[in-house]
């Protein structure tokens with residue numbers, strides 16, 4: 001059975017003053033699911049007990065002359081057990097391509113982290129009817145051999161739905177997740193990401209092949225994130 005995961009991606013948000021929100025999320029996290037926060041690397045070591053934590057990306061090397069980068073081993077050393085790889089913002093802002101995402105995913109595994117591998121189509125690709133082909137090619141190019149339900153989670157994040165308030169319809173999510181399930185097997189967790197909020201979470205979690213969510217904006221505050229985690233736990 002896939003694990004149910006409510007994952008929050010804080011992106012480049014969060015000073016130490018935000019740790020109170022993380023504590024409130026840890027205290028209110030429902031049982032029976034994984035509640036996970038991926039804060040900026042600067043906050044990882046200060047995150048409260050009772051939450052799983054993850055990095056947002058990693059360098060592919062363990063150490064070396066790579067100013068400003070953080071290795072998967074450093075994330076693990078700071079307490080992380082997960083690492084997001086291939087987020088569309090990394091692909092757009094840092095030119096990360098499928099081969100880079102594959103290498104980062106392998107680096108995450110090397111450090112004992114579970115990779116949350118993100119894939120997603122642009123609006124242009126969706127409107128051209130290419131969604132499933134694009135996603136299948138991204139997965140083929142970025143999911144390393146040796147992926148298992150223990151070391152990898154796949155997050156479907158339509159680029160046009162991230163941070164835009166436009167959530168994919170249940171039919172759109174179901175079509176993609178059913179296709180992904182056929183590709184990755186019965187046990188790997190499949191998350192949906194893209195403007196998930198308390199108001200739409202339950203409808204998304206009702207879908208058979210959705211095992212949780214990767215949440216950006218609505219993960220910054222306990223009052224917004226906990227109802228999403230609770231909706232998942234209640235499914």
Ligand code: PEP
Nearest residue numbers: 162163193194195216217
């Ligand atoms: C994300 O960053 O992965 C994301 C889905 O963001 P948001 O929930 O803000 O759309």
